[in-house]
Amino acid sequence: MTQRLLGAAVPGFAPPPAPGPALIEGRHVTLERLDPARHADDLFAANAGQDRVWDYLPYGPFADLRAYRDWQASMAGLSDPFFYAFRDRETGGIGGLGAYLRIERGHGVIEIGHIGIAPFMQRSTAATEAISLMIGWAFAAGYRRVEWKCDALNEPSRRAARRYGFTHEGVFRQHLIVKGRNRDTAWFSIIDSEWPSLARAHALWLAPGNFDARGCQRQSLGELTAREA
Incomplete structure (x- = not known):
């Protein structure tokens, strides 16, 4: 008999549950449910003159503040994608956006995407913690798989995925047409059995003792997550 x-x-x-907390709070950053009245002006100003921020997103750059406010308003009421704005707790400034999307509750699968970080928040502890908080919330809520997808040409995003501990699963060739251009999409994931050890690595990286008096990291997140692979 053939084995099944x-x-x-x-x-x-x-x-x-579907995403829903109005706030997700960390040590360096607070994730706030997207609200154009509170977030659009600051983030538009933070991205002014930085058109490269939008290179790998399916929208932007925006011609003016009104157009950007209108876009945020069109996103703010959606349940999928479900957007958060990232507020730096030290400066109080809004420095980025991220969203949960392609939410498949019946399978326990959720993606983190629509990530756009303003220059002042890029490569900061707050930006890293924001994504860590999003991953952590998803697994604490009971999701089995968290996905990360990006344009295969977007090397900074690919490096970030690996740094957080995502596993590269392959490239979907000619997956999308974005802004009239071909997009091959790189797929990454973390599954629930991997998260406890990765969560420890994230916590070690974020610990105050991992930063010197100038705020420079002693161990990189990539080094810590690689040990848990």
Whole structure:
């Protein structure tokens, strides 16, 4: 008799909740449910003259503040994607956006994307913590898989995915047409069995003792997550 090959059973699985907390708070950053009245002006100003911020996003750059406010308004009421603005707790400034999207609660799958970080927040502890908080919320809520996808040409995004501990799963060739150009899409994921050890690496990186008096990291997040691979 031919052996039947079946996937592992998933006993007791219940669909996790949809994203919804108005705030997700960290040490360096607070994630606030997107509100154009509170976030559009600051973020438009933070990105002014920085058109490269929009290179790999399916929208932008925006001609003026009104156009940007209108775009934020069109996103703010959606449940998928579900957007957060990133507020730097030290400066109080809004420095970026991110969203949960392609939310498949019945399978326990959620993606983190629409990430746009203004220059003043790029490569900062606050920016890294923002994504860490989003990953952590998803697994704490009961999701089994968190995805990260990006244009295969977007090397900074690919490096970031690896730094957070995502596993590269391949490239979908000619996956999309974005702004009239071909997009091959690189796929990454973290699954729930991997997150506890990766979460420890994230916590070690964010610990005050990992930064010297000038705020420079002693160990990189990539080094810490690689040890947990």
